Amino acid sequence: MNGDERTAKLERESEILARVVAGDVDAFEYFVITYQKRITRFVYTLLRDSADADGVAQDVFVKAFRALPEFKGQSAFETWLTRIAINAVRDHIRRRKPVVSFSELRANEDDDGPELPAAFDPADGTSPERDLLSRDIRRRIADALVTLSPRQRSVFVMKHYEEKSIAEIVEATGLDEGTIKSHLFRAARKLRERLEDLR
Amino acid sequence: MNITGHLTSDEIVERVFPGDDRPAAVPEHLATCVACQERVATLHDAWLLDRGAVSGAVDDLPAAFWEAQVVATMEAVRASVPEETPAADVRVFPARLRGILRHPMIALSSLAAALLLMGGLSLLRPGSTVPAIQTAAMDSMERTPAPVNDASDDELLVSIDRALEDSSLAGFIPEETL
Numbered sequence: 321m322n323g324d325e326r327t328a329k330l331e332r333e334s335e336i337l338a339r340v341v342a343g344d345v346d347a348f349e350y351f352v353i354t355y356q357k358r359i360t361r362f363v364y365t366l367l368r369d370s371a372d373a374d375g376v377a378q379d380v381f382v383k384a385f386r387a388l389p390e391f392k393g394q395s396a397f398e399t400w401l402t403r404i405a406i407n408a409v410r411d412h413i414r415r416r417k418p419v420v421s422f423s424e425l426r427a428n429e430d431d432d433g434p435e436l437p438a439a440f441d442p443a444d445g446t447s448p449e450r451d452l453l454s455r456d457i458r459r460r461i462a463d464a465l466v467t468l469s470p471r472q473r474s475v476f477v478m479k480h481y482e483e484k485s486i487a488e489i490v491e492a493t494g495l496d497e498g499t500i501k502s503h504l505f506r507a508a509r510k511l512r513e514r515l516e517d518l519r
Numbered sequence: 520m521n522i523t524g525h526l527t528s529d530e531i532v533e534r535v536f537p538g539d540d541r542p543a544a545v546p547e548h549l550a551t552c553v554a555c556q557e558r559v560a561t562l563h564d565a566w567l568l569d570r571g572a573v574s575g576a577v578d579d580l581p582a583a584f585w586e587a588q589v590v591a592t593m594e595a596v597r598a599s600v601p602e603e604t605p606a607a608d609v610r611v612f613p614a615r616l617r618g619i620l621r622h623p624m625i626a627l628s629s630l631a632a633a634l635l636l637m638g639g640l641s642l643l644r645p646g647s648t649v650p651a652i653q654t655a656a657m658d659s660m661e662r663t664p665a666p667v668n669d670a671s672d673d674e675l676l677v678s679i680d681r682a683l684e685d686s687s688l689a690g691f692i693p694e695e696t697l
Binding site for chain 1: 533536539562564566569570572577578585592599
């Protein structure tokens, strides 16, 4: 999206936001349709459970709707929504343990977690040994992720799964750059611990 | 780098998950060591595999799922609206009673008449439950007992009048109704 498109989108969203705040509840559907995939993917990456991700994603939009009068437009709506999603996931994790424990998944040798899309099928051009090793490491990455604190997990996922820059993560989380780098470092250390015996 | 010359686990992880926006510097050893290249590649592949899997699990969901999610979300959004509605629509009195508020004199006159009627009936019914306001009237009668057989209607009404004058409600009841 180039600069002009981004400006046009921001103006359009600002217009729709004004309508929603004025009482046109149905106009909020625009934001649900526009951001539902992005928010659901983000939440799913953090929680690794489809049912929970769906519920939390819906909750994010309801919370955003209720908090709209507080939205000052100082950041993009998407950034603001991401911040609400981070808080919603954190609250969800605090309320209950993840439904899918990756430790349990590891115990089930036949279960490799979410089905892989064709583009990521390890059987495509790699050896069976490499395939097995990749699947094992993938489990360990996922396992390490769920042991991170909700904030570390959010920062790590934004950086390495959503490919956000540090500046974008600063904006979305409200944390300073040093704290974010510290979270990334600790997350990487957890990963290293999980992968230690692979050397 | 450790004493064997190979990359440490931290260095391998840092290659795949850099903690900064800038790419991490490539250790000289990595350019020549096939074993370390393999370890970095394996971790990188695994991460791509995981990222692809979680993205794919969401992106491959059918359109019906997204439509259902929009419907469910908007239902929840609409359901949250009444909680946010200010007290403008709150009605303390039901609609059928609001007419009374527009004609307070009629209402108070009716109330006074009803109280008198209830008071009279209560006194004539032995053992019945007596409203608080009529208890005051009875107390007053006990202080000035009349001969049982000679209690006339006039004396009864005088007692009630006295009780009503003493009670806090008297100030609210128009004179003409007393």
